[in-house]
Amino acid sequence: MQGLILGLRTSLDPEQFDQFARLGLTHILAISGLHVAVYMVMMGGLLRICRMSRERIQLSLMITIPLYVLLTGASPSVLRAGIMAILGLIAARLGKLKDGLHLLAAAAVAILAYDPYYLDSVSFQLSFVVTLGLICGVPPLRRLMPRRQGVAGWLCDLAAVTIAAQLVSFPLTIYYFNGFHLLSLAANFVLVPFISFVIMPIGTIALLLSPVWMGGAKMLAGLSVTLNDWTFWIVDILANVSSMRLIWETPSLWWVASYMLLLFLLFRYLRQLAPLHGEQLSKENMDPGGFEITEPLPKHSNVIQPTGAKKSILSLMKVNLKWLPGHRALLGLTTGLIALIFYAYYPNLLDRSAVVSFFDVGQGDSALIRTPGGKHILIDGGGTMTYRKPGEEWRERSDPFEVGKKVVLPLLMKRGVKELDVLVISHLDSDHIRGLKAVVQGIPVRAVWWNGTMKASEDVEELMSLIVEAGIPLYAPRSGDYAKIDGETKIQILWPPESDETGIQSASEQNESSLVMTLEIYGHRFLFAGDVGMETERAIIALHTRAEDANGESGRKNHTAPVDIMKLNHHGSRHSTGEAWLAYWAPRGAVASVGASNTYGHPHPDVLGRVQRAGARLWRTDTDGESMFRLTPQVLSYRSR
Template sequence: MRLMDRRPLVWFATCFVAGSAAAAGLGARGAMLLAGAAALLAAAAVLGKQASRGVAIACLIGLCLAAGTRLWADARNVTALQELAAAAEADGPRAAYAADALGTIVSAVEIDGDRVTFRMEAHAIQAEGVEPLERAERLQVQLRLSEAPELEVAAAWQRGDEVRVAGELSRPAEATNSGGFDYRRYLRSQGIHWLLKAEGAAALDVASPAAKQWSAAAMLGRVDAARAWLGTRLGALYPAEQSGYMQGLILGIREDLDPEQFNAFARLGLTHILAISGLHVAVFMYAFGGLMKLARQPRERILTALMFAVPLYVLLAGASPSVLRAGVMAVLGLIAARLGKLKDGLHLLAAAAVLLLLYNPYYLDSVSFQLSFLVTLGLIVGVPPVRRALPRPRRGGWLLDLAAVTLVAQLVSFPVTLYYFNQFHLLSLLANFILVPFISFIVMPAGTAAMLLGFVWEDGAGWLAGLSVRANEWSFALVDALSKPDGLRIIWATPPLWWVMVWLLLMAALFRFVDRWNAVRRWREEEAAACEEATAPLSAGSDGGDDQYRRDRSSHSPYGRHMRAAVGYAAALIILLLYAANPYRFDRSGTVSFLDVGQGDAALIRTPAGKHILIDGGGAISFAKPGEEWRARKDPFDVGAKVVVPLLMRRGVSELDLLVVSHLDSDHIKGLHAVLEQIPVKAIWWNGSMKDSEDAVRLMELALDSGIPLYAPADDDEVELDYATRLKVLWPVRRNGEEAVPSEEDQNEHSLVVSLSMYGYTILFPGDISSETERLIVEREQSAGGEASPITILKVAHHGSRYSTSEEWLAYLRPLSAVASVSATNTYGHPHPDVISRLGHAGAALWRTDLEGEARFRLTSSGVFAWKE
């Protein structure tokens, strides 16, 4: 039989996914080029007798159908408010328009502190310049509660409610840092193009509760209520520190999951345990089917019952892409088993992929969808040959089965994990080997049984929950112990897509090689057995010809060829790993990146020798008032954890050679807490003072607890970082005779001012100094060495405050370009028009992070280049 004719549905699904991916990533022109290439490959497959004409045509049709479906979805995925969108683009990122929206809540209502979020399908929008809607507009609603009693009001809102919301329409933010999270693109994949921001519960009026409706949204609202009710029952059975974990594990409710607990699981690559997926569906089917067997139900009735039970479980588990994949595969498998036509998992996986992408082409953009299908495909293809390559002991064979599953899952998910999460823990394999079966087959069933048993026997439920509480304590302790050694966590730069594809193709070839190796091993065993039976003692006069014959046969046997192939696969894997570990190995340019961290400062420097320096880390100033603890969010936005650390990891910063803290104001250091917790730091420079603030104290405590050397350099201190890079301190003035660290509440004038020289070009980082300190620095520099060479790049002091960046300062520095690190929503008026005017008169080109996002500069021996990805 021809190769492609053996599994036509698998080849059709492969072409379908390829067509959808091409349309998503390359657009119409790329999809047409791929279709042309696919047509040539299809013709070659038919001529080479690898596929029948019908299968080749079907695969080509599948590719074109998928590409057309995605392009059609993209063409329809536009806002109905075209004129308002054009105005918003012209008005800039701060544009917001007063509006009233009438529509239906179409997602679960999430409450976190004083913030309420949900999605609504707006049937009517009243705003200036907005025409009546020809079709519904989906909105992301963000409502901020004004008073604590409003929490009870918001708790009554649910999916399916017809509501009117008064607020402001604005466009979602785009990615402003290279490789950063693109909120606009993410919401667009959900069919959302606008944010509707409102203040106070009074801004929302429920016109018709979901309880009085029978729409799809209202029915899903009842499912949300059932999930919340079950989550409450789990919360009553478990202590507070385990409640959110168990709700996520059993019901897929992650709102109450402790962020630190989640991060510990993430470091070990265990977050898939907390995402409802195929394993959870399999456990559910096993338990449900087992109960029906105990009730002596026939096989046909069990299969029929599972066909209806699995979709209900998928809804209760939140219907994420991973659980949808598992649910569709399960239902297709149950139908095939009921009809007596169940063949293999590859066909089920292929059918599930095609059905889900036909239903929603944007599922392909989901990380959970990609990982779910890739790992499932890897397990189906890779586990059988790997398991056959392992011994088959009389006892304990299940441990080797588990080892094969864990190893294959790690190998297949490895490149995608690096691409999206940029880290891999060397103990991840061990953690998955121990904890996945323990949690999946002991903790999760025990928690589910306790939840269900609580309906009829509360004491028994409490006893069963108590056992799982002990199991959770053991699991958390093990996760904490395994995740703590930072030396075993490797940070990788985001690899290119071609690298991911080459790794996955190499894995497919490797699994096929292992299967052939197994065949060769069986052949050798059979040959050895045959030789033992047929071999007779050699005569005394033998010349050893038989031995030579065996050597010749061995050198030309499949075993010899497979040994050479094994060496080739090992070499390919090593080359791929070495490239991913340091993709900048041969890059002799340096980079200076002024990150967009809102109203704060953060600059990342990579020297030509590959060293990394971070100057400040951004951070928000807290305006929390006593008595408003109810406003605190479970996982508040932290610029360090959400912006700075992910960017460092995406760029392969496995450690910081130097962290420069200009001064101890929160907008410069709050983001550094997450940096010190997640990125190793060799040394810290700071201004040598202290400030009586929670953020400053915590930063110093983290540095001391981590054993990081702290240095307080002063003017004229200089260090050579590598052959092309030097760092010099211009301010503050050295304090003589002071032993204790002084306390300085006003930190701005004590900012650490540093000058970076790379390939002869100079970049100046002046912190938040004012014009008075600028004057003092100029006087000191002039008295010491006369006029300075022109500065290549000047970081504008104090975010462009009116009282900094004076004419005298600019006349002395003569900057060629300048960067102002400011927020698009700052209320300080930064950068001040006077500063912009002074920079213009000085002839300095100005980059602003509020308008252009991150400012990136590449420095080489031949020049300085600015670029934006």
């Protein structure tokens, strides 16, 4: 309730906020035009009850709206709404109220004059773009609907507002948040009016009533809390329909601009095409560019009507669509929008290159592979090791940085990873798995490969519980196993070896049990060896040398060495990536996944010297950032991000 009225989110559970975000309902929790409008209606109604004149009510609102804006934190969205409201009230008093576009432009100029950096704010962009979309999109959409009075008419108005807001906010939503829920339209249609016209007014009345009648205020507050709980219950049900949640790769800015251009041209054409409540629009109601900006004001209004042709911002778009016969413009614009949406959802449909990315996750490991066939493999998820001893819980941060939630999952969504075909857990140390909890909760996973052991650890228990609850198959591959992911992608398991032990074994020390594998795409080979040390490195070399000798010519033909790129074992620890290992694999390049200024001294100078003597180029995530390799049949190229 504090969040709905005052914008305070301290009492809101992060999971609840995520659910609102998935459904595109965070605008309810962020103070915006909706809240300012409810405040004006409530305050205006209260002042009318006190028998104030219209002029005094307007003056009182002009004085109190800035106080409400300051009380709620003065975010860009509430600043925009507050400035537009005050300018509208001033214009109404002077009899010069024109249209919303003038107020919107004035609010934008005022905010950017105060702080130009607001232009980079997502809240600022969404607030102004959605408001612009409502001004330009609601009238033509409403005219396409039947003319009704009463509740039916109100529902049509609500539908027009909801559809326009969804259409306009869509490109920015996928650009910044990489997700769109198919139930978002229904959720906004049902919950926004319920919260706006029921919960918020009751909560506001309870707040205003508390100084004079605490008993009545408590009764209303209790009712609003109950209704609020119902809202959270509905949001929880809708948000957890994961099959309706779509993940979108971050589109380019040209795509966003193209979508906006086509959408506003479509609004303009619909305004020309659609009759005004069943009647044909007259030329007097149309501006020179064909965009009627506002509905005619009622005859009893004391607002001065502008004379002559209305000079609007959108009339500058001198594009006349009437020359097209029939509705070809409508068909063309609609087809263009659908094509843009399809391209945004499948941007790599015709791209046959592959990408191997080593994420910068600090002192941990995480790598993503996109195969030529569009499949995705994630190897580890980063995290942080903790060496806290009993009694030292006070040393833990109250809000530790969640690398999975803040880095890995957002990166996967920005790359448009709609599902993981294989999630590889090299071993169960926290710096490799802690970030995977958010991944398993946020993205569908088809299969999990792990080293076949267990470890007494809170992180391990939580991750394995999530995997089992999600019904994800678990596989423990062994040395010699081979998988063909698609026509050009092969994975060969090198370690751990087959064992006579049955069942899942417990292993508190996980490094030497790491899952070691080679990845081959278009003939380019990558080596991933977890955190194994030099002793295990020698064992792997001996094991595969024996296997090759035993298989004769076929074994030498399937020899996995040399490799193009290897990940340095154990983040470049002194006791790993030995001379024999480098000589056997003869890599052209190596990647060290390490944290900046880490306290372990990784990568160790001895390892750096060994890599240099082996003639391999080294990339480091702490200095180079994310290391990305693009693979085609002819070329293996590198870039950092």
